[in-house]
Amino acid sequence: MLDIAAEALHSWSVRAEPFAVATVVSTSGSAPRPAGAAMAVDAAGQAVGSVSGGCVEGAVYELCREVLAGRGPVLEHFGYSRDDAFAVGLTCGGALDVFVQRVVPAEQPEIAAALAATAACEPVALTRVVSGPGHLLGRAMLVRPDREAVGTLDGGDLDRWAANEAGALLSAGVTGLVHHLCGDETVTLLVESQTTAPRLLVFGAVDFAAALTRAGALLGYRVTVCDARPVFATPARFPAAHEVVVDWPHRYLASTPTDARTVVCVLTHDEKFDIPLLTRALRMPLAYVGAMGSRRTHEQRLRLLADAGLPPEQLDRLHSPIGLDLGARTPEETALSIMAEVIAWRNGASGLPLRQLEGPVHRPLMSVV
Structure with a gap:
């Protein structure tokens, strides 16, 4: 989400406009966009950003419209589709998981604050629950470099653990998934790190x-x-x-x-x-x-x-x-x-022509799983 904050989301947030945002949470194979890449859709149907470079944009757009209309948060998997030329899939042979949720800035001040900080080029980590107990899905927490947190996930141990994990990933400039066992269920968090420009x-x-x-x-x-x-x-x-x-x-x-x-x-x-x-x-x-x-x-x-x-x-x-x-x-x-x-x-690439190499075209980025 933070990768398109300055592009449009911060201005939507300032105007208190609700929107749906789809964020890549994990990839495998030759997926064209990394974790953290996002597409957002507002109430008028305007779309910004990209999750796949074109392969599944249409399907993700429709998911955003459904979530904006009232459907709950959803984690959707997209993979390679070979049998049906018109099926939704990544023709590049990769796979990605996309989390889609509705954002109402007035009701989610921690997300609004994360968008504002990103637009101002301030380092920040946005942590969201993307898998686990249904009542936690989409909950968010903003974490600053000093590990000060804004917002809450569960009001207890998960908050403290998530703040430390997000602070560590922010220090390394890493976006990725972290997992925490809460009772009998595993909670998966997406931590998006926005650091200052190199x-x-x-x-x-x-x-x-x-x-x-x-x-x-x-x-x-x-x-x-x-x-x-x-x-x-x-x-x-x-x-x-x-x-x-x-x-x-x-x-x-x-x-x-x-x-x-x-x-x-x-x-x-x-x-x-x-x-x-x-x-x-x-x-x-x-x-x-x-x-x-x-x-x-x-x-x-x-x-x-x-x-x-x-x-x-x-x-x-x-x-x-x-x-x-x-x-x-x-x-x-x-x-x-x-x-x-x-x-x-x-x-860590060779600099050689891709036609002389084998394996996925898109190298995996550093991540935490």
Whole structure:
């Protein structure tokens, strides 16, 4: 649900409009959308979002209309349909479970608060009962990073357990299912985690950086351009960047917040900037550190970094020459090459053409079951 909060749901909630929302709670095989992907339908029949990329959208839309009209919450399974070309199923061969419920913002303030927090880019976890005792289905709780909870599931032990589980998943940035035994019945909760956007730090206010900021912003990164030269590091040259900083790169990296999702791309081609910056970056727990340059430049850079005291295991973290082999020439093509490598590295993928590989096209995302 949170993946379409800013798209429409927050505004529907502010206007106190009831709506039905269908959320993917689990997937298997080559399912096109991950857990947490959602479609919502309002009273006028307007639909936003997607649960399958097109395979079962029509059936899910009708389920939403039924639930909005008064049918209770429902957990529906969709799988591959081969015998009947017109049957509802995923032609990709995967399977997914979708939970559909009616939301009335005035009666469910915890959901309204979760939508508002997500629209404001605040980290939050929304926990909902998607399977278990009928009287609990659809009940929700909002959990913040400090594990403060808004709303209640059962008013007792389940609330305390769910707050701790949701807080842990939020810390890891994970959306998934968790299970808890309540008496003789198992309660299944969907925890949707909404964290702050990962950061892309681009060092070097060059023409390639302008294209890279656009690509990074398109992929959901919060993009910063940093350069020590004020004549080049200007917001006018990098309109897609969220911020442009004039500072020495290594000094800025030491002072700005980073985490295990942060991507660092060094485009300066200048040893006085590159070596102090990479010396620091390769010692930090960052997601990706890449540097632009030829193979000759890379070899020289490795020697200088080794002289600065970096051991082989830290040098091995450097992606240089940066990017995948796409034959890129223009700044835009180079930006695509770089971000393609970032995505492949983040997902543990090979970067090879899919036609050379076997198995599901869509890799399973990290989840908790």
